[in-house]
Amino acid sequence: MATHDDIRLxxxxxxTRMSGRTFRRLMHYVWSYRRTFILNLIFTVLATASxxxxxxxIQFGIDRYLTNFNATDAAVRGxxxxxxxxxxxxxxxxxxxxxxxxxxxxxxxxxxxxLRMAVFEHIQRLSLNYFDKTHQGRIINRADxxxxxxxxxxxxxxxxxxxxxxxxVGVIVLLLRYDWRLCLAVSVVIPPxxxxxxxFQRYGMRAYRKMREQSSRLTAALAENISGVRVVQxxxxxxxxxxxxxxxxxVYGERVLVSARIFHTYMPIVGxxxxxxxxxxxxxxxxxxxxxxxxxxxxxxFILYLGMFFGPIQTMGDLYNALLSTAASAERIFQLLDTxxxxxxxxxxxxxxxxxxxxxxHDVWFRYDTTPDDTWILKNVSFEARPGETVALVGATGSxxxxxxxxxxxxxxxxRGSVTIDGNPLSEATLESxxxxxxxxxxxxxLFTGSIMDNLKFGRPDATDDEVIxxxxxxxxxxxxxxxxxxxxTKVAERxxxxxxxxxxxxxxxxxxxxxxxxxxxxxxxxxxxAPTEALIQYALEKLFERRTCFIVAHRLSTVRHAxxxxxxxxxxxxxxxxxxxxLNLGGAYARLYEEFVxx
Numbered sequence: 337m338a339t340h341d342d343i344r345l346x347x348x349x350x351x352t353r354m355s356g357r358t359f360r361r362l363m364h365y366v367w368s369y370r371r372t373f374i375l376n377l378i379f380t381v382l383a384t385a386s387x388x389x390x391x392x393x394i395q396f397g398i399d400r401y402l403t404n405f406n407a408t409d410a411a412v413r414g415x416x417x418x419x420x421x422x423x424x425x426x427x428x429x430x431x432x433x434x435x436x437x438x439x440x441x442x443x444x445x446x447x448x449x450x451l452r453m454a455v456f457e458h459i460q461r462l463s464l465n466y467f468d469k470t471h472q473g474r475i476i477n478r479a480d481x482x483x484x485x486x487x488x489x490x491x492x493x494x495x496x497x498x499x500x501x502x503x504x505v506g507v508i509v510l511l512l513r514y515d516w517r518l519c520l521a522v523s524v525v526i527p528p529x530x531x532x533x534x535x536f537q538r539y540g541m542r543a544y545r546k547m548r549e550q551s552s553r554l555t556a557a558l559a560e561n562i563s564g565v566r567v568v569q570x571x572x573x574x575x576x577x578x579x580x581x582x583x584x585x586x587v588y589g590e591r592v593l594v595s596a597r598i599f600h601t602y603m604p605i606v607g608x609x610x611x612x613x614x615x616x617x618x619x620x621x622x623x624x625x626x627x628x629x630x631x632x633x634x635x636x637x638f639i640l641y642l643g644m645f646f647g648p649i650q651t652m653g654d655l656y657n658a659l660l661s662t663a664a665s666a667e668r669i670f671q672l673l674d675t676x677x678x679x680x681x682x683x684x685x686x687x688x689x690x691x692x693x694x695x696x697x698h699d700v701w702f703r704y705d706t707t708p709d710d711t712w713i714l715k716n717v718s719f720e721a722r723p724g725e726t727v728a729l730v731g732a733t734g735s736x737x738x739x740x741x742x743x744x745x746x747x748x749x750x751x752r753g754s755v756t757i758d759g760n761p762l763s764e765a766t767l768e769s770x771x772x773x774x775x776x777x778x779x780x781x782x783l784f785t786g787s788i789m790d791n792l793k794f795g796r797p798d799a800t801d802d803e804v805i806x807x808x809x810x811x812x813x814x815x816x817x818x819x820x821x822x823x824x825x826t827k828v829a830e831r832x833x834x835x836x837x838x839x840x841x842x843x844x845x846x847x848x849x850x851x852x853x854x855x856x857x858x859x860x861x862x863x864x865x866x867a868p869t870e871a872l873i874q875y876a877l878e879k880l881f882e883r884r885t886c887f888i889v890a891h892r893l894s895t896v897r898h899a900x901x902x903x904x905x906x907x908x909x910x911x912x913x914x915x916x917x918x919x920l921n922l923g924g925a926y927a928r929l930y931e932e933f934v935x936x
């Protein structure tokens with residue numbers, strides 16, 4: 337069975353032909369910059385023409401003023417003028433090339449940025465079921481590696497293909513115009529050149545792919561070791577992991593050497609064949625010069641044009657390989673963009689008005705796309721939470737608590753039954769109007785880079801600093817935040833790594849409060865808060881709970897004792913419900929859970 341690493345490598349390094357539809361879709365992003373793109377092609381044509389004109393100046397100067405040199409003032413001025421015009425053409429070609437490069441970068445990077453933005457925007461709108469089925473690394477690969485791999489084609493493909501094609505055609509036409517016999521003589525080097533190029537493309541790309549594959553394994557091993565460095569040190573695995581990394585590193589070094597050996601064998605062969613071609617031209621062309629059939633200037637120009645002949649062949653071969661290598665990346669990007677979100681606003685979806693928070697589940701059956709058809713996560717779930725009530729969900733892991741929360745947020749939709757808020761079916765409301773009125777604090781306590789103040793305003797960007805501080809004071813988190821290095825302006829490292837787990841959860845809790853939700857959801861929200869801190873905010877929580885409907889998911893039963901209703905779940909079914917005291921008096925599953933909690 338293929339490993340995750342095998343699958344990742346297979347998708348990253350596969351070569352395939354690009355379909356016409358994929359090519360047209362890529363060109364759609366390029367065509368958004370059509371004025372600059374067309375300007376780039378025009379400058380490419382002019383720059384190529386300037387390059388092709390260079391040997392003509394040299395031929396003219398040699399034949400007109402140097403072959404039968406007579407040091408007259410007219411001859412001196414003439415060769416000076418030819419040199420001046422050659423220099424002007426040289427600077428003109430340089431200027432055209434600079435403009436061409438800048439415009440190509442503007443078009444290519446603009447198109448790639450637009451494509452990257454389209455992927456990022458689409459990822460944010462995908463339903464959670466997509467992330468349940470798709471490995472995070474693959475999603476990141478689409479938005480990062482796959483798009484970056486398009487750089488050669490989208491930035492340089494059009495002008496390099498045009499320049500190479502024009503140069504190749506122009507050189508062949510000019511060479512034939514000078515003398516067809518010289519063209520025929522030099523053509524003997526073309527078959528070995530084509531063969532060498534084909535072998536290089538085949539074995540060079542194979543060696544390069546193997547090098548890239550090993551580089552990815554090396555990077556993956558390094559990332560894994562960094563992520564698990566605490567476990568590595570705790571189990572004294574440093575030497576063992578170093579040995580494994582050394583093996584990977586040695587293989588990578590060998591593959592780099594193989595790639596370098598192939599490349600540095602091919603380039604001297606090209607140089608050798610080019611030199612053979614020049615030698616043939618000097619020998620046979622020199623003979624034609626002595627026979628007065630061609631001029632010295634024509635021979636010099638022929639040699640210079642011959643030097644331009646080999647480059648375009650190599651460039652077009654590289655472009656073809658780049659097209660093959662990036663076709664799979666482009667297909668994968670558009671496959672992602674074509675993935676439709678499962679949860680979307682329906683055609684007749686209405687804006688949800690300001691809600692009171694009356695939540696009802698009516699005979700709800702639910703399963704995830706990743707679960708078998710005969711396995712239900714929630715079965716025949718019915719309950720209601722009246723406005724201002726606090727409802728607690730308790731039960732073992734996998735009992736369905738988080739699934740109920742996900743349905744309230746409409747991250748998923750039930751296969752059977754319905755979920756309503758204030759009598760409005762969630763399936764008939766717009767997602768934006770629903771999520772605007774719900775705040776959730778999860779066990780993950782995810783923070784974004786920026787300042788703490790930025791994170792606290794995440795759910796309501798228009799909140800004032802005073803409103804944020806007031807919410808923090810109410811919850812008892814104000815003093816905790818002030819003790820940090822720069823208070824509310826303390827910078828947040830990636831995923832909040834510079835804070836303790838408890839600090840991160842307190843910040844996330846305050847963030848939810850700043851959003852002023854009508855429905856508040858705490859999904860294991862106090863799991864990382866120690867007992868003194870939890871006791872500190874308990875009174876504030878009770879006051880906040882009075883003004884909104886709240887759902888609490890918790891293993892720590894001390895946080896659910898004051899709930900208006902406790903739902904006890906087992907295998908996706910509600911087996912008990914009532915207040916804390918009612919359930920204790922019942923002596924059932926909740927009473928046993930609470931007894932185990934007290935003993936712990």
